[in-house]
Amino acid sequence: MPYAHTVRGERFVFSDLRDLLAKANEVKSGDQLAGVAARSERERAAARHALADVPLGEIVDNPVIDPDADDVSRLILDSHDTAAFAPFRSMTVGEFREFLLRETTDGSVLNRLRWAITPEVAAAVAKLMGNKDLVYVAAKIRNVTRCRNTLGDRGVFGVRVQPNHPTDDVTGILVGAVDGLLFGCGDAVIGINPAADSVDTVAAILQGIDRLITATGAPTQGCCLAHITTQLAALDRDAPVDLLFQSVAGTQAANASFGVSLGLLREGRERVLESHRKRDVPWVGNQVMYLETGQGSALSADAHHGVDQLTLEARAYAVARAVDPFLVNSVVGFIGPEYLYDERQIIRAGLEDHFMGKLLGLPMGVDVCYTNHAEADQNSADNLLLLLAAAGCNYVMGVPCSDDVMLNYQSTSYHDAATVRELFGLSPAPEFARWLGERGIFRSGRLAPGSRPALLAGLDRVLTG
Known part of the structure; x- marks a missing residue:
């Protein structure tokens, strides 16, 4: 018509x-x-x-x-x-x-x-x-989810700690994660993108994150953002999978290019839920999926069917909500200027994605990011970060010094997240906020830098495995 x-x-x-x-x-x-x-x-x-x-x-x-x-x-x-x-x-x-x-x-x-x-x-x-x-x-809109803690309530602004390492050195990863915890970050997830998508690497990273969470008592989730099949293979080796990750898109063909299907996502979710029932962990909910999306993914896979990238992004959220995720993340500027050329387009897409995901019932986070060949800079990221905080975004990324040394792109830092929380009067997840107070990292709901070394006591063995 x-x-x-x-x-x-x-x-x-x-x-x-x-x-x-x-x-x-x-x-x-x-x-x-x-x-x-x-x-x-x-x-x-x-x-x-x-x-x-x-x-x-x-x-x-x-x-x-x-x-x-x-x-x-x-x-x-x-x-x-x-x-x-x-x-x-x-x-x-x-x-x-x-x-x-x-x-x-x-x-x-x-x-x-x-x-x-x-x-x-x-x-x-x-x-x-x-x-x-x-x-x-x-x-x-508030879309609240629960795994080891509770995210999405009004007044809560979560942060994923993302200390990626170019050689997947677990000690280096955990040192970066501790740095994030000391800034009050990590309540959304301690999530690592592995440089090598191997079962051995993924299992080692998951075990390292779990050691850190257990030793510190931090009420948060761990995740290694490898392909879903690699994570499930690690799970078969008894690696602790808190959240099961996968990138998804808005067409069957695009998802197939990722090596994933709706059936595989559902099967993976059930397997992780089954593993959770066997672990002695104080779960507060049963949402166990972490999904990432981004405008342009279907086009990059030549699987867009002539549909514009915004509409396809919205369709990816139908895939996400079918498996009741704990986290959904639009990696808005990561795919590059071929799809979102400059600051204006990245900011617009980030606000569109967050709005559509929230409207469709999803716990939306946004990776406020850009690649080094895009017409954008850290001021661009600051602008989108502040707009998303005003929009009630569930969480953002915490990358050491805003510079991901493995993925080679720019995002938001632990310092950025702390500033936004202070500026807007926002807090971490409630269970995580209580832990921060007990550990002396927070005092009266705010960072207390003088007490930070208390967290470091006894971590040497954890960091070195």
């Missing part, structure tokens, strides 16, 4: 909903690379005007990818709460935007609608919203 709109006497026609959604998107270098972007600002404006008048039911009834050829499309339809959606079926995208922005549409209302909103609906409304709108609506 074609759509059309006229701007100052120039008529623009969009061949179908997929074309309309793509043309209505903000400028993204990835969409330009894929050949789906608007060719002018007039065409973009025309697409947004036309999209604003599309009923939500029309979007649900016309999947951008055929469900018979794509299991993500089938998942979206099979998991859709049609009863909760019924009152919104005739509402247009523009009207839905106004509904979201109403003061009376609070977090409790939006939480009840999470399964009524499909990813394509979330993507459509995001395209009509300004950055301030994305922050305002996302800030209403």
Whole structure:
């Protein structure tokens, strides 16, 4: 079904909903690379005007990818709460935007609608919203999750400690992790990207993190961000898997390029849950998955089906929520300037991803990052970090000195996270905050630098294995 709109006497026609959604998107270098972007600002404006008048039911009834050829499309339809959606079926995208922005549409209302909103609906409304709108609506929503601690409550700002090492030296990794703990970071997860995706490496890293968590008593989770099959093989060797990681995307073909399927994700989750039941750990919940996404991933795998990268990112969140994750992370600037060219595009994408994930019921974090060949710098990261804190982001990354020496990209540091918490009056996860106070790392809810050495006592054996 074609759509059309006229701007100052120039008529623009969009061949179908997929074309309309793509043309209505903000400028993204990835969409330009894929050949789906608007060719002018007039065409973009025309697409947004036309999209604003599309009923939500029309979007649900016309999947951008055929469900018979794509299991993500089938998942979206099979998991859709049609009863909760019924009152919104005739509402247009523009009207839905106004509904979201109403003061009376609070977090409790939006939480009840999470399964009524499909990813394509979330993507459509995001395209009509300004950055301030994305922050305002996302800030209403709290998606709380539990594993060894509790993340996502209002006033909580979590941090993943990410001390990656170029040679996977476990001692080097643990020293970096201790540094993060001393800044009050690590409540989201102590998560390591391994340089080598081998079972031996992954098992050694997981065992090292677990030694540190056990020795310090820190109520947090460990994770090694290898391929899911490698982690499960390490689990078979009795490596302690707190959170099972995998990168996911918004099409079946893109997920296949990652070597993953919906069935494998579900199987992995069940295996980790079974292992948790056998471990003597004070779990506070049973959410055990950590998933990462990022705009442009399907295009980079040549698996985008002509769909714009924002809409595909929203579809990745359908995959994520199917396995009830503890953490979801949009690695927004990591994929490079071919997909998000500069500061403006990275900031916009970060706010879009956070908004859509929260709207769809996910515990969203964002890796506020950029590669060294992008038109961005640390001021760019600061800007997005502050906007996400205002938007109620569940967690961000804590990388030593903001510079990941293994992945070779720039992110946010332990210092950045501490500053944001102080600036916005935010705290770590409640269990973690109590531990910080008991250890003297925090005093009256804030960092107490003079007491830091107390944590270091007796850690020599832990750090060296």
